[in-house]
Amino acid sequence: MTGTVRPADRDEEPDGPEHVPQAVTQQGSRAVPVKGKAAEDGNRRHRPEVLVRPGAPPRPATAGAAATAGAAKEAGSGGPAGPAEPADPADAFDRDVLPAPPHAARSLLASLLRPRRGKVAVAALVLLLQQAAVQAGPLLVAFAIDRAVPALRAGDSGPLVAVGAAYLGCALASGRLQFAFVVAAARINQRVLMELRGRIYRHAQALDVDFHDRYTSGRLISRSTTDVEALRELLDEGLQELMAIVLSVFYILGMLLWLDVGLGTAAVASFVPLALLVHDFRRRSVRVYRSKSTAMASVIVKFAETVNGIRPVQSFRRERANDESFARLNGVHERANGDALLEMARYVVLSRFTANAALAAMVLWGAHRVASGELGLGVLAASALYLRRLYDPIDRLGMFLNSWQSAAASLEKIAGLLAQRPAVPEPAAPRELPARAGGKGREVVFDRVDFGYRTGGEVLPAFGLTLSAGQTVAVVGATGAGKSTLVKLLARFYDPTGGRVLLDGVDLRDVEPGALRSNVVMVTQEAFLFSGTVAENIAIGRPDATREEIEAAAKALGAHDFIDSLPDGYDTDVRKRGGRISAGQRQLVAFARALLADPAVLILDEATSSLDVPGERAVQQAMLTVLRGRTAVVVAHRLSTVLVADRVLVMEEGRIVEDGPPAQLIAGKGRFAGLHEAWRESLVRGVQ
Numbered sequence: 001m002t003g004t005v006r007p008a009d010r011d012e013e014p015d016g017p018e019h020v021p022q023a024v025t026q027q028g029s030r031a032v033p034v035k036g037k038a039a040e041d042g043n044r045r046h047r048p049e050v051l052v053r054p055g056a057p058p059r060p061a062t063a064g065a066a067a068t069a070g071a072a073k074e075a076g077s078g079g080p081a082g083p084a085e086p087a088d089p090a091d092a093f094d095r096d097v098l099p100a101p102p103h104a105a106r107s108l109l110a111s112l113l114r115p116r117r118g119k120v121a122v123a124a125l126v127l128l129l130q131q132a133a134v135q136a137g138p139l140l141v142a143f144a145i146d147r148a149v150p151a152l153r154a155g156d157s158g159p160l161v162a163v164g165a166a167y168l169g170c171a172l173a174s175g176r177l178q179f180a181f182v183v184a185a186a187r188i189n190q191r192v193l194m195e196l197r198g199r200i201y202r203h204a205q206a207l208d209v210d211f212h213d214r215y216t217s218g219r220l221i222s223r224s225t226t227d228v229e230a231l232r233e234l235l236d237e238g239l240q241e242l243m244a245i246v247l248s249v250f251y252i253l254g255m256l257l258w259l260d261v262g263l264g265t266a267a268v269a270s271f272v273p274l275a276l277l278v279h280d281f282r283r284r285s286v287r288v289y290r291s292k293s294t295a296m297a298s299v300i301v302k303f304a305e306t307v308n309g310i311r312p313v314q315s316f317r318r319e320r321a322n323d324e325s326f327a328r329l330n331g332v333h334e335r336a337n338g339d340a341l342l343e344m345a346r347y348v349v350l351s352r353f354t355a356n357a358a359l360a361a362m363v364l365w366g367a368h369r370v371a372s373g374e375l376g377l378g379v380l381a382a383s384a385l386y387l388r389r390l391y392d393p394i395d396r397l398g399m400f401l402n403s404w405q406s407a408a409a410s411l412e413k414i415a416g417l418l419a420q421r422p423a424v425p426e427p428a429a430p431r432e433l434p435a436r437a438g439g440k441g442r443e444v445v446f447d448r449v450d451f452g453y454r455t456g457g458e459v460l461p462a463f464g465l466t467l468s469a470g471q472t473v474a475v476v477g478a479t480g481a482g483k484s485t486l487v488k489l490l491a492r493f494y495d496p497t498g499g500r501v502l503l504d505g506v507d508l509r510d511v512e513p514g515a516l517r518s519n520v521v522m523v524t525q526e527a528f529l530f531s532g533t534v535a536e537n538i539a540i541g542r543p544d545a546t547r548e549e550i551e552a553a554a555k556a557l558g559a560h561d562f563i564d565s566l567p568d569g570y571d572t573d574v575r576k577r578g579g580r581i582s583a584g585q586r587q588l589v590a591f592a593r594a595l596l597a598d599p600a601v602l603i604l605d606e607a608t609s610s611l612d613v614p615g616e617r618a619v620q621q622a623m624l625t626v627l628r629g630r631t632a633v634v635v636a637h638r639l640s641t642v643l644v645a646d647r648v649l650v651m652e653e654g655r656i657v658e659d660g661p662p663a664q665l666i667a668g669k670g671r672f673a674g675l676h677e678a679w680r681e682s683l684v685r686g687v688q
């Protein structure tokens with residue numbers, strides 16, 4: 001059997017919401033029940049029969065397991081304060097940038113702007129006109145000096161008045177057009193950002209559980225906040241700036257060439273060293289901005305990890321260690337930021353020096369030509385003004401490149417995320433499930449199924465299993481035996497590596513996702529409640545349920561009284577007053593949700609946490625109600641649950657080693673019989 005189970009330390013694994021403290025650990029191969037919380041309460045006869053095998057020896061970790069463990073630690077599920085540094089750089093998930101097609105950042109931006117190209121063209125036209133109004137200024141100055149002033153001296157004030165009026169007109173037009181452009185650009189930008197956030201959200205929801213286990217929620221948050229923010233900066237400031245710079249440079253060079261070919265040509269030539277500077281800055285800043293963005297994401301990941309795991313952080317006193325690793329990550333971010341600023345400063349100083357040197361040389365040359373009567377004074381004045389305006393945007397070009405690098409690094413990461421394909425794809429040609437026989441559930445068949453996680457070896461070696469419709473099946477076994485993996489295949493959180501899982505004869509891969517989710521429901525241990533009211537939480541599986549139906553479900557499970565006693569009854573907001581809802585009550589709400597959804601197959605990952613005795617009994621009773629009338633698979637941690645099952649599967653190292661009705665297995669001499677014996681002994685000890 002060795003080699004069939006991935007030898008990884010389970011505690012290090014990212015297991016999302018299902019990952020909870022283990023109630024079943026291993027001591028040799030024998031199960032020994034130990035005292036639950038209820039026993040400490042002194043109510044021994046009724047204490048919950050939680051099966052615990054103390055002292056599980058940690059299994060050796062393989063290289064693959066270590067890589068996963070690193071990712072898990074980043075996910076915040078690998079322990080209260082695992083370091084956020086990547087464990088194995090060979091795994092793309094340990095780096096912040098997932099592989100994406102070449103030029104993914106540019107294509108992503110283009111795909112966001114393409115549907116709005118008409119609006120973008122209008123905005124560009126408005127900017128073109130605005131620049132024409134702005135750049136007319138120096139030309140008017142030249143006209144004033146060379147024509148209007150001599151005309152005034154000759155007693156004709158008309159040209160000067162015309163110049164003044166034209167200047168005012170240009171200023172007004174430029175202001176008006178600027179306003180129109182800002183409004184148009186803001187509308188486009190907001191739409192683009194909304195679309196991008198929506199894409200990230202929809203994609204994150206569509207990606208499989210395995211992806212989420214490995215990618216971590218902190219990174220997803222970073223993608224949809226700081227990375228989207230980087231794009232906002234690029235769109236709001238950078239792109240407008242770039243368009244303004246490009247247009248103004250073309251206008252100005254055109255004007256300079258028109259005013260004086262010599263000065264115009266010199267101005268064009270001065271762009272050679274400036275272009276080299278820009279090129280060098282771009283090359284250097286790509287690297288700097290990528291590390292800056294990765295450093296920022298690490299800070300967010302660490303933060304999210306600590307906040308998500310605040311309970312273990314505090315109970316294991318990880319604050320100091322966390323502070324240290326956070327300070328380290330914060331330091332890396334600070335240095336990356338500093339590097340980016342230094343690159344910018346270097347660029348600004350060099351580009352200003354080059355621009356000022358070029359300006360000084362040209363003015364000197366121009367003055368020399370004015371003195372020799374070759375050039376009009378007004379033309380030199382206008383050229384000097386244009387030259388200033390020409391070099392001014394060079395700094396702003398640096399700013400644009402800054403925001404472009406930052407946005408490109410972010411877009412690359414977002415593109416990498418969006419390039420991920422769900423490992424459990426939707427069927428191309430969905431198949432209908434046959435009509436469900438009333439009050440029975442559906443038949444489940446594991447047809448020559450085998451399975452291994454992407455990050456490890458085989459976890460479930462090939463097996464076949466048929467669960468008849470309406471059967472309640474308890475799955476038991478030591479921690480890491482593969483119980484959760486088995487049921488996750490049934491819920492289609494993963495697809496089997498080989499073989500098929502059939503629901504009433506239809507491969508789960510072919511079942512339409514909506515039908516699959518309404519037919520197969522999994523209730524996990526921690527009974528997650530979404531923000532909203534208790535009633536909304538119960539109705540999640542059937543949003544069209546009436547209040548009567550919601551209450552009927554709650555009543556059937558014995559949850560009505562406690563819900564009714566909440567401050568706003570069924571309308572109590574579970575987040576605002578979440579503290580009032582105990583673990584057992586959350587379980588009852590989760591059961592009511594399942595009962596109302598009325599799935600054909602119910603998977604239950606039984607809670608291992610010790611509830612108080614009345615809570616324990618209420619949950620146990622509610623569980624029996626919710627299991628009725630459907631096929632049910634319970635990952636069981638209590639023998640009382642196992643005993644009410646029609647059938648028990650005992651798993652060991654990924655294999656089903658015993659299968660039969662509980663009474664039959666108890667009568668035999670197998671593992672389950674041993675387990676049962678140990679449980680009985682503990683009960684007797686508990687009563688004494």
Ligand SMILES: Nc1ncnc2c1ncn2[C@@H]1O[C@H](COP(=O)(O)OP(=O)(O)OP(=O)(O)O)[C@@H](O)[C@H]1O
Nearest residue numbers: 006008010213453456459479480481482483484485
């Ligand atoms: N997301 C994952 N990626 C890689 N390996 C995993 C993953 N989840 C579980 N495993 C491995 O698969 C094996 C079976 O795990 P599984 O969670 O199915 O066990 P289990 O019997 O449900 O244990 P427990 O009772 O502790 O929940 C273990 O060796 C575990 O390390």
